[in-house]
Each structure stands twice: as structure tokens, then as C-alpha cells.
Amino acid sequence: MANLLTSLRLLLAFPAAAAFAVESLLPPPALAGILLAAIASDYLDGKVARSRGTASASGQLFDHATDCAFVTACLTGAALAGDVPWLLPPLIAAAFLQYVLDSYYLQQRKSLRMSFLGRWNGILYFVPLVLITAARIIDPLTQFLLQTTTLLCYALILSTLISIADRTLASRN
Numbered sequence: 758m759a760n761l762l763t764s765l766r767l768l769l770a771f772p773a774a775a776a777f778a779v780e781s782l783l784p785p786p787a788l789a790g791i792l793l794a795a796i797a798s799d800y801l802d803g804k805v806a807r808s809r810g811t812a813s814a815s816g817q818l819f820d821h822a823t824d825c826a827f828v829t830a831c832l833t834g835a836a837l838a839g840d841v842p843w844l845l846p847p848l849i850a851a852a853f854l855q856y857v858l859d860s861y862y863l864q865q866r867k868s869l870r871m872s873f874l875g876r877w878n879g880i881l882y883f884v885p886l887v888l889i890t891a892a893r894i895i896d897p898l899t900q901f902l903l904q905t906t907t908l909l910c911y912a913l914i915l916s917t918l919i920s921i922a923d924r925t926l927a928s929r930n
Contacts (some may be wrong), residue, residue, distance in 0.1 A: 759803070760816060785893035841889075
């Protein structure tokens with residue numbers, strides 16, 4: 758059941774990314790519904806796995822890889838629309854790749870080695886998507902929400918770079 762919830766998020770990545778890239782593709786409330794379903798599936802999949810006793814390292818990897826695919830695809834769509842800086846999506850992908858390589862190959866663990874900053878970045882990568890969607894729905898606040906999105910994206914670029922540097926330095930010890 759948990760992997761089914763994660764799979765739902767993965768299936769929603771392409772239509773959501775396309776809708777972020779081309780605003781007229783979906784009505785904003787439909788995009789909000791897709792985004793809400795993705796966030797809900799992310800919140801619930803781990804809870805379901807733990808409550809059913811099916812949590813596993815491979816399930817965690819599938820969940821985190823799906824999160825990365827979803828936010829990277831959607832933020833790439835948003836970058837195509839000019840709503841987020843182009844640097845953020847490839848940095849997210851690079852940070853995730855480093856996370857996996859560090860955990861499984863450098864640290865030779867059998868599960869992902871999480872970090873405090875990486876965990877918070879993973880959560881906060883969804884926020885620009887929420888703000889862009891809200892900007893499409895709440896017309897009087899559009900400019901404010903898009904400016905807030907831009908500022909948040911630059912903060913996420915910085916925190917992602919710090920996270921990459923932190924993981925690099927920690928793996929040398």
C-alpha cells in the first residue's frame with residue numbers, strides 16, 4: 758500500500774511538470790489538486806509502511822527518489838515558465854545523487870544516510886510549487902507570491918549548496 762501511494766506521486770510528476778511549464782494546460786484548481794495529492798501521498802506513504810510493518814530501505818529509496826523526480830520535474834517546468842531560477846532543479850538532482858552515492862557506496866550502508874539540512878531541503882522543495890499554484894489561483898496576490906517564490910528559490914539554492922558541501926566534508930571523515 759505504501760509503495761502504491763509513492764507510485765501515485767511518481768505518476769503525477771509528468772502532468773504536474775507540464776502544467777507548471779504551460780499555465781494554460783490545466784486550470785489552477787486542478788493543478789492544486791494534483792499537488793495536494795502528491796504532498797498527501799508523500800506524507801502518508803511512510804506512515805502506512807511503518808504502521809503495516811512494511812518499511813524497508815528499498816521503500817525509503819523509492820520514496821526519496823520519487824520525491825526528487827517529482828520536485829525536479831515540476832521545478833523544471835516552473836523554470837521553463839520563468840517562475841523559478843534554472844539552477845535549482847539540477848542542484849536538487851545533484852544533491853539527491855550525492856545522497857544516494859554517499860549512503861550506499863562511500864559509507865557502504867544498506868540504507869540512506871539522512872542529514873538534518875537535506876531532510877528540510879527535501880520538504881521545502883515543495884513550497885515553491887505551492888506558492889506558484891497559489892499565485893495562479895489568488896490573482897490579487899500573484900506578484901507577491903511569485904516574488905516570495907523567487908526569494909525562497911535562491912535560499913534553497915544556497916541551502917542545497919551548503920548541504921552538498923556538508924555531505925562532501927562529512928564523507929571525508
